[in-house]
Amino acid sequence: MQTIFEQFGLLAAFWMTIKLTLWSALFATVIGTLVAIMRLSPVGILRQLGATYVTLVRNTPLTLIMIFSSIALSGVLGLVLASRDAPGGYIATQNFRLAVLALSVYHAAFVCEAIRSGVNTIPLGQAEAARSIGLTFSQSLREIILPQAFRGAVTPLGNTLIALTKNTTIAAAIGVAETALVMRNVAEFDPGLLWTAFGLIALGFVILTVPMGLATSFLAHRLAVKR
Amino acid sequence: MSTSFRIAAVAAAAALALSACGSDGDGAGADGDGLKIGIKFDQPGLGLKDGENYTGMDVEVAKKVAEGLGVAEDKITWVQAPSPQREQLLKTGQVDMIFATYSITDKRKAEVSFAGPYFVAGQSLLVGADSDITGLDDSLDGKLLCSVTGSTSAEKIKEEIPGVELQEYGTYSECAAQVANGTLDALTTDDAILAGYAAQDTYKGKLKLVGGTFSTENYGVGLPKDSEQCEEINEILNGLWEDGTMEQIISDNLGEAGYEYNKELNPPEAGGNC
Numbered sequence: 001m002q003t004i005f006e007q008f009g010l011l012a013a014f015w016m017t018i019k020l021t022l023w024s025a026l027f028a029t030v031i032g033t034l035v036a037i038m039r040l041s042p043v044g045i046l047r048q049l050g051a052t053y054v055t056l057v058r059n060t061p062l063t064l065i066m067i068f069s070s071i072a073l074s075g076v077l078g079l080v081l082a083s084r085d086a087p088g089g090y091i092a093t094q095n096f097r098l099a100v101l102a103l104s105v106y107h108a109a110f111v112c113e114a115i116r117s118g119v120n121t122i123p124l125g126q127a128e129a130a131r132s133i134g135l136t137f138s139q140s141l142r143e144i145i146l147p148q149a150f151r152g153a154v155t156p157l158g159n160t161l162i163a164l165t166k167n168t169t170i171a172a173a174i175g176v177a178e179t180a181l182v183m184r185n186v187a188e189f190d191p192g193l194l195w196t197a198f199g200l201i202a203l204g205f206v207i208l209t210v211p212m213g214l215a216t217s218f219l220a221h222r223l224a225v226k227r
Numbered sequence: 228m229s230t231s232f233r234i235a236a237v238a239a240a241a242a243l244a245l246s247a248c249g250s251d252g253d254g255a256g257a258d259g260d261g262l263k264i265g266i267k268f269d270q271p272g273l274g275l276k277d278g279e280n281y282t283g284m285d286v287e288v289a290k291k292v293a294e295g296l297g298v299a300e301d302k303i304t305w306v307q308a309p310s311p312q313r314e315q316l317l318k319t320g321q322v323d324m325i326f327a328t329y330s331i332t333d334k335r336k337a338e339v340s341f342a343g344p345y346f347v348a349g350q351s352l353l354v355g356a357d358s359d360i361t362g363l364d365d366s367l368d369g370k371l372l373c374s375v376t377g378s379t380s381a382e383k384i385k386e387e388i389p390g391v392e393l394q395e396y397g398t399y400s401e402c403a404a405q406v407a408n409g410t411l412d413a414l415t416t417d418d419a420i421l422a423g424y425a426a427q428d429t430y431k432g433k434l435k436l437v438g439g440t441f442s443t444e445n446y447g448v449g450l451p452k453d454s455e456q457c458e459e460i461n462e463i464l465n466g467l468w469e470d471g472t473m474e475q476i477i478s479d480n481l482g483e484a485g486y487e488y489n490k491e492l493n494p495p496e497a498g499g500n501c
Contacts, residue, residue: 075410091392175395
């Protein structure tokens with residue numbers, strides 16, 4: 001078991017999982033909120049763009065998006081997200097950022113739908129009341145709709161975060177050194193330890209995701225809009 | 228070869244679970260009703276499934292061995308043998324023999340028997356046609372090197388030249404594409420595998436092998452432990468080199484990009500690994 005930590009760097013891999021999760025959660029929330037606003041806006045073309053984004057991204061396998069970001073965006077189109085002398089190495093930094101990009105773009109679609117579900121918890125009368133007292137679309141969004149929508153969307157957002165945490169393992173497809181990559185290396189170089197590695201990695205994910213689930217339940221209860 | 232373990236946990240679990248209840252017989256063999264032969268399905272020049280056709284060096288050698296064992300070509304059932312599953316396929320009798328860039332190693336010999344080697348490959352470098360990389364030397368310093376996840380070959384180079392940066396993908400195809408378009412500088416693994424990519428229509432004239440070989444990989448025929456056919460297959464394999472069939476197979480499948488196999492190490496003497 002010691003070997004898995006020392007030779008294969010399991011703890012560093014879990015730290016990578018956490019970093020991927022946090023950065024991707026941040027960007028996915030930003031993109032997802034923007035797309036949700038587009039889908040709620042009174043402008044038809046924006047609504048359609050938002051709907052197209054969600055339909056396209058949500059129905060594309062994440063592995064495909066991940067490989068696309070590495071092979072097509074970085075390889076063919078020459079997208080560079082890291083400098084050649086980045087600390088920690090050019091390729092490692094580039095791959096990490098590409099993985100965050102892919103994870104953010106993918107989960108933004110789910111964040112968007114989670115927020116929309118939150119919006120649906122708000123009685124229609126509130127939007128009408130906001131308009132009747134003269135608030136513009138952006139004012140009513142900022143003051144009335146979104147604050148309540150986020151509170152109503154805690155549970156689906158939490159579910160998305162848990163899914164995101166586990167989906168970070170797909171970053172192994174482009175060589176990001178996280179847990180799934182450790183698992184492959186163990187299988188190749190020390191097959192006898194495969195089951196130990198499997199157990200430790202499963203345990204690690206439980207440790208990461210169970211608190212998220214508990215926090216989600218707690219916050220969903222605590223923040224629910226009492227009507 | 229330096230194997231890539233594209234292993235899903237589930238697949239591993241399934242494979243190991245199967246091994247627990249699998250038979251340990253030495254395979255159906257040449258008892259008249261055909262052979263199940265494990266090959267790679269995705270390795271151009273070595274073992275490639277193209278629609279209903281199977282091409283590549285490993286496939287051709289397998290056909291000749293089957294012929295020598297008295298099995299007609301249409302009695303062969305081709306089975307995909309991905310690297311991480313090869314031992315399990317043999318142990319559970321899902322295949323009778325495996326020709327899949329299967330390097331003979333001591334760890335593997337504890338699990339299965341090997342006939343051969345029928346070919347000796349070695350680690351090499353595949354670079355863009357106009358690359359200034361000359362081999363395992365200072366010209367690699369600061370370059371971007373590609374290999375597959377869980378591969379020993381790239382690590383070897385990193386030890387020699389610490390300045391290289393390593394990109395890992397799931398398959399060699401992804402690496403080859405990136406090297407051809409110039410995003411990455413070199414792909415490293417067994418020369419036979421590299422030659423297969425260099426000879427592909429897509430990459431003709433865009434990729435070249437450099438630097439000779441700097442390791443030894445003995446490709447053998449994987450057989451169930453203590454198979455009775457092992458010695459017989461060794462004789463067939465030696466015969467293939469003696470009458471020139473083997474050279475013909477190599478030049479037919481890997482020769483298009485000007486690949487020259489290592490003449491010092493080939494032909495190998497088949498035997499001793501049964």
